[in-house]
Amino acid sequence: MTKAFFRRCFYKFITSAGAVSVRTKIMGIVLGLVLLLGFTLTWQVRQLLVKALYEQQHQEAVALTRDLSARATDLILINDLYALQVLLQDTQRNYPNVLYAFIIDKDGYVIAHTFDQGMPPNLIDANIVQNNDYEHTVILQTSEGYVWDTAVPIFGGNAGIARLGLSDYQVKQTVNSITGQLLLTTVLVSVLGISAAIFLMWVLTRPIIELVDAAHAVSQQNFSHRVRVWAEDEIGRLSQAFNMMIEALERAEKERAEREILRAQYVQGVIAAQEDERKRVARELHDSTSQSLTSLMIGLKMLEETCQRCRKLERVSELRNIAGQTLEDVHSLAIQLRPSVLDDLGLPDALRRYVAEFQRRYPSLNIDLAITGFENRRLPSEVETALYRIIQEALTNIIRHAEAQTASILVECRANSVLAIVDDDGKGFDVSSKFYQDGHLGLYGIQERVELLSGQVEIESELGHGTSIYVNIPLAATTKEVFYG
Ligand SMILES: Nc1ncnc2c1ncn2[C@@H]1O[C@H](COP(=O)(O)OP(=O)(O)O)[C@@H](O)[C@H]1O
Ligand SMILES: [Mg+2]
Structure with a gap:
């Protein structure tokens, strides 16, 4: 079922992609590729950057806490709490990423810290370091983002523990600014890519559009249309071949039209000759044959009247009827051939x-x-x-x-x-x-x-x-x- 669904989706995509113009296709492909490349690169760079910077953050947190622990050792041993407080504040001032620092004595009491409004609850227990540990770091999620909380035992744990919280604010800033720059680059490259695609489309599709126009013109019997040959490439050769085809069609059409005119003239001549001939025969039948038949009938009528008692009188009447019938037939034939009444x-x-x-x-x-x-x-x-x-x-x-x-x-x-x-x-x-x-x-x-x-x-x-x-x-x-x- 899912296979059929994917096949249906695929065909739907192919049909709708096939229906758009070449220009849109090229634009779509270029834009799609640039955006895909840009976003993939940005995402990958961001991931690598975050990994590297967090590693660096970790090392910095360890280094700073170890330094703090070393410098705090003597002060704790001589119990100079004031100097210890100054040391913590100096550290925070010198390193803006340091969110807080505090010292816990060997009995678990905080003897110096940088919090203005007192130690936050639960913070002490958030990172437990063993005396034989070199250091111990946990990443805490706080309202100010992730904090690398590192604990380093002071004097092997005999003088307490130094704790320092390093904020990831700087790391976030760096990652966001680099991501922003990469996205900006992607947008710029997209704009450049679209401009290049538009130019490319113009170069590629202009001759094709002209070919389509020419084909339309030819289909409407306009053979004067010619396609401009823009370059000597494949499309240029196609345009040349198309022009040659239009010329051949134009010649063929001209010959066909000439033949048609000749044929019409020929048919016209034949019809005219036929009408002339019919007219001539009709006139002949009327003027000559009809006259002769009429004379014959008159002669026969006279003969009929003169020899009322002749033995052949019946035969003469018969002949006169035949002559009358023939005259009628000739008359009808003449009308069929060319009635003079049509002209008159x-x-x-x-x-x-x-x-x-x-x-x-x-x-x-x-x-x-x-x-x-x-x-x-x-x-x-x-x-x-x-x-x-x-x-x-x-x-x-x-x-x-x-x-x-x-x-x-x-x-x-x-x-x-x-x-x-x-x-x-x-x-x-x-x-x-x-x-x-x-x-x-x-x-x-x-x-x-x-x-x-x-x-x-x-x-x-x-x-x-x-x-x-x-x-x-x-x-x-x-x-x-x-x-x-
Ligand atoms: N009025 C009609 N009724 C029935 N068939 C007809 C009619 N007119 C023409 N036809 C058919 O069309 C054919 C072609 O007609 P036509 O070109 O006048 O040739 P012809 O009359 O010499 O056969 C005829 O043979 C006949 O089959
Ligand atoms: Mg007929």
Whole structure:
């Protein structure tokens, strides 16, 4: 369980550390290392210092007490208590660390001391020295800190005991001041380290940030952006390689754009040629073929009238009917190819005629046509032709593929665009499959025509739920160079 807990903590740390920027990481590492080093060193130095100074304190306490004991011997032997008191006070005055000093005679009575307000209770028993001891030191905890209380027998214990208390005040002061200095040094080194880290980060991350900016620019098709090469190091070489990559992308994009323009021009040319040819054939059918067929019909009618009793009268009537039917077919074919009404009267009338003709030919399909917003308004001829052809193709598809009952067509002319929607309730198809394969160029042609006019097309279809084609062509953006004859 603890293993899983540590692993979870570790992953949490890695995830949160991974989420911060490189700058923060470098700062964190530098600051962490400096602080760790500084605090560890300070702690270690403090420990060593305390040990050494306390040892020294101990030795000093022993030396001072032994000195006191030696100098007190004669005074005790001659019983000069006054001189003994002066000796104790001199010792305390000369050594500020000496907190107290007193002499105990061989019967255990204090015969001289430095306490102004009398001997503190329990102090005498706090440090017991045997007569054969060289010295005996105990560390006492008092309200004034630790005190090294040393006892030294005087004259082998025959003249009493000299006791001296050495305060650790000085030691504490020294240790604290050195610790303070070390901590100050740590803070200064941290500040220096952070400044160095900031500079280092600036040097290291600046090119990387520029690379990131350049990558963003490239992703937004801006190929003019270049990364500055700051140095000849690894990052510098990466920047150079990145610049080369942008140049290659720029070249490729330029070539692609040129190819796209060529393709658009080619498609435009093909469509224009197709429209021209349709127009020519339609005119030919109307001017020549229709005229000939009309003459033929008139001739046949005259023949019919002149030989009312001819044996072949029935045959002549039959031929006249065939000629009439052919004339109608030619007429319908001419409308399909290129209705002159599209040029003469505009899109709404041409569409109405086309749909009426279509309805007549396919009575099983119920066609609903709505045209709005065209009041006395003519669209650019390329837009009219494109919309006419798109609706023609959509209706043909409905008859050929949809098995629909109803088709509805809406053409709406707005201020800056024209919208066309062709819906059917037929069987639908899978739009995600590639519908413009070989030989199936109808929907592809719709897309091409709309894109050439900077418009949008959307084909929505679902199996069993019919098909809808939405076309939107902007009118302001329509350029005159797009021309279909
Ligand atoms: N209204 C529609 N209803 C059902 N399927 C359609 C419809 N329009 C197009 N399709 C499907 O999309 C395919 C591609 O249509 P299209 O590009 O016009 O080529 P084509 O009509 O020559 O087959 C058709 O073969 C047909 O399967
Ligand atoms: Mg088609």
